[in-house]
Amino acid sequence: MKKTIVTLTDDLVQHTLGLEEAADETVTFSIDGTNYEIDLKHSNAEVLRASLAPYRKAGRPTNKAASTKPRPMVADAGAGATLNRHQGGVDPAAARAWATEHGLIKPRQRGRLSKGIKEAYNAFTKFGDRKLLDELLQALTTAPLTETVEQGDHSVATAAVTRALAKDEPEAETVDPDEAEARKHYREITLSPRASNDPTYWARRTAGGLDRTDKVAQMKLGERIDILTDRNLTILGKLAGIIPLDKGHKVSYLAGSETRLENLEMIEHDPKSPHGWTITNFGRYAHQVRSLGE
Numbered sequence: 440m441k442k443t444i445v446t447l448t449d450d451l452v453q454h455t456l457g458l459e460e461a462a463d464e465t466v467t468f469s470i471d472g473t474n475y476e477i478d479l480k481h482s483n484a485e486v487l488r489a490s491l492a493p494y495r496k497a498g499r500p501t502n503k504a505a506s507t508k509p510r511p512m513v514a515d516a517g518a519g520a521t522l523n524r525h526q527g528g529v530d531p532a533a534a535r536a537w538a539t540e541h542g543l544i545k546p547r548q549r550g551r552l553s554k555g556i557k558e559a560y561n562a563f564t565k566f567g568d569r570k571l572l573d574e575l576l577q578a579l580t581t582a583p584l585t586e587t588v589e590q591g592d593h594s595v596a597t598a599a600v601t602r603a604l605a606k607d608e609p610e611a612e613t614v615d616p617d618e619a620e621a622r623k624h625y626r627e628i629t630l631s632p633r634a635s636n637d638p639t640y641w642a643r644r645t646a647g648g649l650d651r652t653d654k655v656a657q658m659k660l661g662e663r664i665d666i667l668t669d670r671n672l673t674i675l676g677k678l679a680g681i682i683p684l685d686k687g688h689k690v691s692y693l694a695g696s697e698t699r700l701e702n703l704e705m706i707e708h709d710p711k712s713p714h715g716w717t718i719t720n721f722g723r724y725a726h727q728v729r730s731l732g733e
Contacts, residue, residue, distance in 0.1 A: 447478040456728075457554050459531050463669075482672040482730050489682050534560040543575055551665065621660035624724035631701060631708035647699040655702050663703045664725040671696060675705060675726040678718040690714050 447462035462478035466487060469475065479487065531552065538544045538556050559571035634640055644655050646666055655663065667675075670692055676682035677690045685691045697716055700706045705722035709715065718726075 449480045449483060450477045451479060451483050452729075458551060459557075480669055482669045482676065485673060485682050486676060486730055492683070537564070541572060541576070543572075543579070551661075615659075615661070618659055618661050621664065621721070621724065621728075625660055625704070625721045626719070628701070628704050628707040628719055633698075634701060644702045646703060655704075660721070663705075664728055667703075667705070667725060667729055671700060671705070672726055672730050674700065675718055675722050676730065678706065678714065678716065679723050679726060681726070688713065 447465065449460045449462040452458050452460045460480060463481045464484055465476055465478050466484050467474065467476040468487075468491070477487075534552055534557055535544070537560050538552060539546055543556055543559075544552075555571070555575060559575055562568040562571050630641065634644075642654075642656055646655055646658075646663070673682060674690055674693050674696055677684055678693075693714060693716065697706065700722070701708070701716075704719060705725055706716045707719050709717040
């Protein structure tokens with residue numbers, strides 16, 4: 440049997456950040472007589488429900504709540520195809536492989552794909568139009584050009600000559616605006632006794648899990664934000680007071696995640712906190728970027 444698996448994409452992340460991230464459920468709600476539905480991953484759905492909780496408690500239900508279960512995602516088509524149900528969406532894995540094949544990114548390069556690469560991928564794969572691809576390749580191969588004209592001898596230093604003369608000059612470092620913004624919220628944390636007892640541990644620490652081979656010290660701040668799991672985001676949301684605490688004013692799963700989150704410098708050891716940990720400013724920023732789109 441041939442089928443297409445249509446994946447849900449988080450509407451909030453796509454709308455606010457222009458990124459493609461998988462959603463886990465469809466949430467419906469109504470306000471001012473208009474019904475809405477939105478596809479969200481679990482952490483964003485929890486934030487939405489927590490935000491509406493005070494109004495739900497004070498309000499009066501007028502009908503049954505709509506189901507928040509994900510929709511069926513099977514239809515006839517080519518075997519094994521994976522599509523995004525949003526018009527104009529892309530499969531991130533396929534787009535990354537395409538970008539690597541065409542030399543737009545390096546193999547195994549981390550981080551989000553740019554909007555320009557996604558647009559070029561869509562144009563190339565859906566319409567056979569390689570104009571955007573060629574523009575990106577041109578931008579990668581063309582150094583900033585200057586052209587000077589000296590009066591008197593009428594000697595002209597053409598763009599080609601300028602480029603040739605500048606071949607051996609080091610390229611200016613490109614500043615990633617997202618990385619620069621993340622650095623505004625980052626500071627080194629005070630290590631917990633576990634981390635500080637081993638002088639070599641902090642330099643060789645990893646993020647654990649699937650990222651256990653990647654040293655955090657070599658990651659960009661944006662890469663640390665990218666690898667946060669939904670569970671990590673839920674924990675950060677609870678420590679930040681955005682998501683309600685669990686029964687007994689506890690933060691579920693913190694005990695199994697504190698090493699990873701400390702290694703990423705999202706939380707900091709705090710003996711005065713009832714949880715033993717507090718969220719850092721960088722952790723708050725990471726939660727906003729991934730969950731709230733701010």
